[in-house]
């Protein structure tokens with residue numbers, strides 16, 4: 573196997589790193605030489621409460637291993653302060669792993685405004701605040717790696733998680749857009765949808781599954797995506813329990829109707845099979861330009877007729 577992936581001297585912010593996946597990421601990066609900002613609000617699973625103990629305990633673990641870390645107890649909703657803490661302690665920030673999160677599940681009809689807003693504020697606004705504060709410095713230094721932690725619920729939907737799925741899907745859209753803005757400056761952005769046994773899943777998974785799904789299974793992919801030698805940018809990955817896979821959009825070849833005038837609903841009904849057929853001509857558009865291709869080609873063909 574080729575030489576070990578090292579992060580010597582790299583400054584890595586990991587939000588929500590007081591437990592679960594974030595702690596596992598922090599320990600892996602620290603073992604490989606990075607300086608870690610261990611951020612954690614020390615909130616309950618639903619985002620209520622606050623304690624600096626969780627972040628501090630992980631910093632103690634890292635220091636006991638001979639690693640370098642500081643703790644930070646700010647909410648990611650105050651992301652600027654977290655980035656400033658990293659810059660103050662270590663001089664710069666090079667990797668941002670947006671990991672902090674909460675759950676406030678409820679069936680959709682019973683979901684309160686507070687459940688919806690709180691989940692949005694932590695996952696979406698929090699990741700936005702932390703990443704924005706680190707963004708220009710990363711672009712200016714010509715190196716940066718960002719991870720957004722999404723979820724299968726955001727990709728596929730899940731009962732009782734309308735707020736959580738909304739927030740996680742927002743992070744995939746945010747990630748895809750930042751890819752376009754960071755690529756030329758060697759700032760790469762990738763999205764992971766992990767599955768891990770943690771306090772977050774302890775109430776929904778059987779205990780033996782929770783115990784087997786070690787959070788540490790998620791960290792090797794995160795480490796590789798954040799390494800300077802990794803060219804991957806804009807990827808979306810599922811990871812957990814030793815399973816690593818990339819997810820992409822698939823689009824049917826589609827129904828191409830006359831662009832000169834809107835089609836009738838009956839035409840859509842009668843040729844709906846073409847709309848939904850993922851036959852051999854299905855494509856996997858990778859960016860918005862590629863996605864717009866067939867539509868624009870149809871307009872041009874219509875204009876030339």
Ligand SMILES: NC(=O)c1ccc[n+]([C@@H]2O[C@H](COP(=O)([O-])OP(=O)(O)OC[C@H]3O[C@@H](n4cnc5c(N)ncnc54)[C@H](O)[C@@H]3O)[C@@H](O)[C@H]2O)c1
Nearest residue numbers: 588592593613614615647648671672673723767768770772
């Ligand atoms: N465990 C899974 O199977 C799973 C699945 C999909 C997505 N995820 C996502 O992975 C991430 C980590 O989850 P986990 O399973 O390790 O759960 P976890 O509850 O162990 O970790 C989340 C951490 O985020 C912290 N946090 C919450 N609000 C915060 C805030 N405002 N500011 C700073 N820190 C805050 C919590 O204190 C907690 O330590 C979350 O974003 C979660 O949504 C987890």
